[in-house]
Amino acid sequence: MVTLHSNFIKAFVQTPPLWLDHQFGITQFAFPEIDYTVLKGVTLPATMRLGHKIEHIFLNCLEGQTTYQLLAHSMVVRKENRTLGEIDFLLKDNRDQQLVHMELTFKFYLLNNRLEEPIDQLIGPNRKDNLVAKLEKLRNLQFRLPFLAEGKEQLKLYTRNTEEIKQEVCFKAQIFTPYQQNPTRLYPVNDHCVVGFWLPFEAFEGAGFKTYEYYVPTKDEWILSPDNTKFWMSHFKVLLALNIHMLQKRSVMVWMKKGESVYEKFFVVWW
Structure with missing residues (x-):
C-alpha cells in the first residue's frame, strides 16, 4: 500500500x-x-x-x-x-x-x-x-x-x-x-500547462548537463513539482539508470537540481 x-x-x-x-x-x-x-x-x-x-x-x-x-x-x-x-x-x-x-x-x-x-x-x-x-x-x-x-x-x-x-x-x-525551443503560443490549449521540456537521450548525454544533480521520480511522483529529495545522483549515474529504459523504449521523467531551491523537470525520450 x-x-x-x-x-x-x-x-x-x-x-x-x-x-x-x-x-x-x-x-x-x-x-x-x-x-x-x-x-x-x-x-x-x-x-x-x-x-x-x-x-x-x-x-x-x-x-x-x-x-x-x-x-x-x-x-x-x-x-x-x-x-x-x-x-x-x-x-x-x-x-x-x-x-x-x-x-x-x-x-x-x-x-x-x-x-x-x-x-x-x-x-x-x-x-x-x-x-x-x-x-x-x-x-x-x-x-x-x-x-x-x-x-x-x-x-x-x-x-x-x-x-x-x-x-x-x-x-x-x-x-x-522541446529543449531550448523558443516559447510557442498553444491556443486554444492553456499555456499555463507547460511545466518543463523534453529531449532525446543522446542530447541529455551532452556536457551541458554534467554539473547538475538528478532524481528519477516514481510514476506517482510525476504530478509533483521537484523538491529537495535526499536521493540526488550525478549525471553519470542517472545516465546509467536511464539507459535500460531507453533500451526498453520507455521515456522517463527526470528532476534536475541546478542550485539551491532551483529545480527543473523534463522527459528524456528514447525516440
Missing part, C-alpha cells in the same frame, strides 16, 4: 486545465475551492495505475468542498457480457440542482512540433497516445454512454431524462516543450 499525502492532492488540484471554458466541443469542469484542512491522505495499493489513483484523489477532494454532491462514480455500462464503457462521475451541482456527468483525465503531453497540424502535436511520452485520440474517445464513446439504452438503465435511479444531464470533463495536463 502507498499513502498519497496532501502534497499529491495539492499538486493535482493546482495542475491547470488543458483548456479554459469550452473548446473542442467540450466544456471544462470548473474546479471548486478546496478546503485542504479537512482532507486526509489517500491510501491505495502501490500497484494501482496512476490514472486510478488520481480518481481517488478527486474523490478525496470532493470531501473538501460543498459545491458538488457525489451521486455515483465508476459506473460500468454493459451490454449483456460486454463492457461498453464507464461513467467516471455523476455529480449534483448544489447551486442549481443540475446533474453533471464528468469525465476525469490527467495527461502528460510532449509538444512535438515535427508534426504538421498543431492539434496533432500533443503526444504521450512514448508516442502511444495523443490529444486528438483522447478527444475522439471522449466525444464518441464516453459522452455517448448516458444516451445508450444500457446507460439510461444505469442512470434511472438519478434521472428519467438523461438529456438534462450536463457533460463536462476535468482535463488536467502537464506539457513539456
Whole structure:
C-alpha cells in the first residue's frame, strides 16, 4: 500500500486545465475551492495505475468542498457480457440542482512540433497516445454512454431524462516543450500547462548537463513539482539508470537540481 499525502492532492488540484471554458466541443469542469484542512491522505495499493489513483484523489477532494454532491462514480455500462464503457462521475451541482456527468483525465503531453497540424502535436511520452485520440474517445464513446439504452438503465435511479444531464470533463495536463525551443503560443490549449521540456537521450548525454544533480521520480511522483529529495545522483549515474529504459523504449521523467531551491523537470525520450 502507498499513502498519497496532501502534497499529491495539492499538486493535482493546482495542475491547470488543458483548456479554459469550452473548446473542442467540450466544456471544462470548473474546479471548486478546496478546503485542504479537512482532507486526509489517500491510501491505495502501490500497484494501482496512476490514472486510478488520481480518481481517488478527486474523490478525496470532493470531501473538501460543498459545491458538488457525489451521486455515483465508476459506473460500468454493459451490454449483456460486454463492457461498453464507464461513467467516471455523476455529480449534483448544489447551486442549481443540475446533474453533471464528468469525465476525469490527467495527461502528460510532449509538444512535438515535427508534426504538421498543431492539434496533432500533443503526444504521450512514448508516442502511444495523443490529444486528438483522447478527444475522439471522449466525444464518441464516453459522452455517448448516458444516451445508450444500457446507460439510461444505469442512470434511472438519478434521472428519467438523461438529456438534462450536463457533460463536462476535468482535463488536467502537464506539457513539456522541446529543449531550448523558443516559447510557442498553444491556443486554444492553456499555456499555463507547460511545466518543463523534453529531449532525446543522446542530447541529455551532452556536457551541458554534467554539473547538475538528478532524481528519477516514481510514476506517482510525476504530478509533483521537484523538491529537495535526499536521493540526488550525478549525471553519470542517472545516465546509467536511464539507459535500460531507453533500451526498453520507455521515456522517463527526470528532476534536475541546478542550485539551491532551483529545480527543473523534463522527459528524456528514447525516440
